[in-house]
Amino acid sequence: MAVAIAAARVWRLNRGLSQAALLLLRQPGARGLARSHPPRQQQQFSSLDDKPQFPGASAEFIDKLEFIQPNVISGIPIYRVMDRQGQIINPSEDPHLPKEKVLKLYKSMTLLNTMDRILYESQRQGRISFYMTNYGEEGTHVGSAAALDNTDLVFGQYREAGVLMYRDYPLELFMAQCYGNISDLGKGRQMPVHYGCKERHFVTISSPLATQIPQAVGAAYAAKRANANRVVICYFGEGAASEGDAHAGFNFAATLECPIIFFCRNNGYAISTPTSEQYRGDGIAARGPGYGIMSIRVDGNDVFAVYNATKEARRRAVAENQPFLIEAMTYRIGHHSTSDDSSAYRSVDEVNYWDKQDHPISRLRHYLLSQGWWDEEQEKAWRKQSRRKVMEAFEQAERKPKPNPNLLFSDVYQEMPAQLRKQQESLARHLQTYGEHYPLDHFDK
Amino acid sequence: MAVVAAAAGWLLRLRAAGAEGHWRRLPGAGLARGFLHPAATVEDAAQRRQVAHFTFQPDPEPREYALETQSPLPRNFEMGQTQKMNLFQSVTSALDNSLAKDPTAVIFGEDVAFGGVFRCTVGLRDKYGKDRVFNTPLCEQGIVGFGIGIAVTGATAIAEIQFADYIFPAFDQIVNEAAKYRYRSGDLFNCGSLTIRSPWGCVGHGALYHSQSPEAFFAHCPGIKVVIPRSPFQAKGLLLSCIEDKNPCIFFEPKILYRAAAEEVPIEPYNIPLSQAEVIQEGSDVTLVAWGTQVHVIREVASMAKEKLGVSCEVIDLRTIIPWDVDTICKSVIKTGRLLISHEAPLTGGFASEISSTVQEECFLNLEAPISRVCGYDTPFPHIFEPFYIPDKWKCYDALRKMINY
Numbered sequence: 077m078a079v080a081i082a083a084a085r086v087w088r089l090n091r092g093l094s095q096a097a098l099l100l101l102r103q104p105g106a107r108g109l110a111r112s113h114p115p116r117q118q119q120q121f122s123s124l125d126d127k128p129q130f131p132g133a134s135a136e137f138i139d140k141l142e143f144i145q146p147n148v149i150s151g152i153p154i155y156r157v158m159d160r161q162g163q164i165i166n167p168s169e170d171p172h173l174p175k176e177k178v179l180k181l182y183k184s185m186t187l188l189n190t191m192d193r194i195l196y197e198s199q200r201q202g203r204i205s206f207y208m209t210n211y212g213e214e215g216t217h218v219g220s221a222a223a224l225d226n227t228d229l230v231f232g233q234y235r236e237a238g239v240l241m242y243r244d245y246p247l248e249l250f251m252a253q254c255y256g257n258i259s260d261l262g263k264g265r266q267m268p269v270h271y272g273c274k275e276r277h278f279v280t281i282s283s284p285l286a287t288q289i290p291q292a293v294g295a296a297y298a299a300k301r302a303n304a305n306r307v308v309i310c311y312f313g314e315g316a317a318s319e320g321d322a323h324a325g326f327n328f329a330a331t332l333e334c335p336i337i338f339f340c341r342n343n344g345y346a347i348s349t350p351t352s353e354q355y356r357g358d359g360i361a362a363r364g365p366g367y368g369i370m371s372i373r374v375d376g377n378d379v380f381a382v383y384n385a386t387k388e389a390r391r392r393a394v395a396e397n398q399p400f401l402i403e404a405m406t407y408r409i410g411h412h413s414t415s416d417d418s419s420a421y422r423s424v425d426e427v428n429y430w431d432k433q434d435h436p437i438s439r440l441r442h443y444l445l446s447q448g449w450w451d452e453e454q455e456k457a458w459r460k461q462s463r464r465k466v467m468e469a470f471e472q473a474e475r476k477p478k479p480n481p482n483l484l485f486s487d488v489y490q491e492m493p494a495q496l497r498k499q500q501e502s503l504a505r506h507l508q509t510y511g512e513h514y515p516l517d518h519f520d521k
Numbered sequence: 522m523a524v525v526a527a528a529a530g531w532l533l534r535l536r537a538a539g540a541e542g543h544w545r546r547l548p549g550a551g552l553a554r555g556f557l558h559p560a561a562t563v564e565d566a567a568q569r570r571q572v573a574h575f576t577f578q579p580d581p582e583p584r585e586y587a588l589e590t591q592s593p594l595p596r597n598f599e600m601g602q603t604q605k606m607n608l609f610q611s612v613t614s615a616l617d618n619s620l621a622k623d624p625t626a627v628i629f630g631e632d633v634a635f636g637g638v639f640r641c642t643v644g645l646r647d648k649y650g651k652d653r654v655f656n657t658p659l660c661e662q663g664i665v666g667f668g669i670g671i672a673v674t675g676a677t678a679i680a681e682i683q684f685a686d687y688i689f690p691a692f693d694q695i696v697n698e699a700a701k702y703r704y705r706s707g708d709l710f711n712c713g714s715l716t717i718r719s720p721w722g723c724v725g726h727g728a729l730y731h732s733q734s735p736e737a738f739f740a741h742c743p744g745i746k747v748v749i750p751r752s753p754f755q756a757k758g759l760l761l762s763c764i765e766d767k768n769p770c771i772f773f774e775p776k777i778l779y780r781a782a783a784e785e786v787p788i789e790p791y792n793i794p795l796s797q798a799e800v801i802q803e804g805s806d807v808t809l810v811a812w813g814t815q816v817h818v819i820r821e822v823a824s825m826a827k828e829k830l831g832v833s834c835e836v837i838d839l840r841t842i843i844p845w846d847v848d849t850i851c852k853s854v855i856k857t858g859r860l861l862i863s864h865e866a867p868l869t870g871g872f873a874s875e876i877s878s879t880v881q882e883e884c885f886l887n888l889e890a891p892i893s894r895v896c897g898y899d900t901p902f903p904h905i906f907e908p909f910y911i912p913d914k915w916k917c918y919d920a921l922r923k924m925i926n927y
Binding site for chain 2: 293
């Protein structure tokens, strides 16, 4: 009954309003209603009215031929709290985070930055096989991580190490995964930066892009059923958003009413492919309404904007069981990975602009300075300290052996199948005879 | 004259169409209804659509099943209260048991809410609620990805892919994600509580996209299990095992058996172990291996061999494609010295190749004849040519005869 009334109300509101306006007017319902949003196809069927009766759309007739112009000249506006100099623009949007929290944001970003420098260099020196830096995107990581509960489940793509950093994932374990050493909880199976942490609710990264998107939706559905009061956040880049899995995930989240935050890091490039070759519409945020998803675009280099948007999205996603899409605009300052040299497809000037004029770390530092919570001395001391911490972890990681080669064979299934055990035994026998040709010295006995 | 000839020609077409049951579709067919004669002649029988290429044979009752469970001692299984169920009903029963036992279990896919296009989920939404039995949008990669996500949280996800022919959009999620979840995370995460069910195999008229048996594509993927039942009793026990198994499983249901196969099936839940082939008939001269519908074909071939050639066949239902039961097959071939494997899927790269290759490695000196594979041709699955395409009992019998005379 309430559903029918709500449906009728929405139907009346539909008249004379544009689609976009309708979405803004959608009132959040309280959790516990049979449906959070009035279903649009449940109107009473009446053949006497000259109104559209199609089950597939809730709209009025129009007798003028008009194509909707996709509005890409002036796209969805970008929400920000701080200007590029770290000054709050609109005081009512200042989240007024306590000093400890803002310092934690700052230290997470800078520690990540330091770790990135050292590990990138270590790949160049042949110590690890591969690395991906997070330069320029640190704000998207920590701003969003800080707005979540520690138990909210995270599905990432590969450039979200700051989320783990914010959740206090130890340097030792970052390094262990990159080195594939005996301390790696992933047991040395994946390339560097494919982190995972059960304790910190960070699902292990996999290389195929966007596969995590429908998975995150499923996890959110399960969280909803379990009444877990938990949101799932799913990170992906603007390139991955072109994958079919992204479309699948968005559509499922909306139709199945899942408490999920889709967080798109739009950093301008998918390896060498600029956004002008990735999409022709208004970025990723503009796709949300097409699926019936609440959407916003934010300045990803503004930690407070990211924080505010994620915080509100989290509150409503859990309360209303609906998905939210946040497109965080940012810039990938580093190369795609150690296998990439981005000077082949973009100018050094462009990169320098972002590094010098619009960097999440600098902007937050300006804010800290203006609050009197930080100064040059502390900056120097922290730089020294963070560098030392990273170097210590690095040297330790380097010294540790790799895991026992038997771990090549376990965890394919929960139990090892007979045929696989035979293969494991066959390798053991092979190594007995030919062991000298293998790097056994580096591996745990 | 021409008019009479034309009318006669038209009538013949209608009769032929009538024999096939297609008469409604011909123009003017409504008017011609009075002209149709009862289709009782020999020509009509030839033009009538093919009857099934197999005869379903339920396993003999009563059944005592020794189960290997967590406990070291095998438990003997008593059937308990049973009900006559066909294959889709036995699937419904398994799903019903699962949702009753496991409050986290959910069933989803295209059209499952109203009961499913093959009626496998009839009644479940009413019984367990719309949050537990629900439709998804039409998107297989989404269905499987979504299912993986549910399983990652530890809840039980039972996904349906409407036809195995449409599983390919989900191939990436299955092979790159589901199969590798536990391994790549060092066992921090897994999606073991995911089961994917899908109708499989030839159905008489399915053609390219409603007849496929894609098990070979998945056999090449360590980390998942692929299971195919031959009967309602097997289906329920194997499906329950898949659902409870701690690894992602694909359960292919021979759609031609949904109605054609019916037998007494226990109402209560029970498990049939995975990765265990079953010797359903013992023999000494030839080993015949198949799975799904084809088990009934080779069982009939075994009878033909006995009757016409005096040959004693050992008939084995493989049941789990991966990880497969090498020991049971090899043990049998060591005894008989001859092996024939048969499946509907195309010959090249079909799962018979894997069995053949392994058996010749393990049992080379025991073989009396080359291993024989009787399979579908290396073509897409045709429509009108299905009777010629499928590895029917005559082809299997002929191959067996050649093996015996080698």
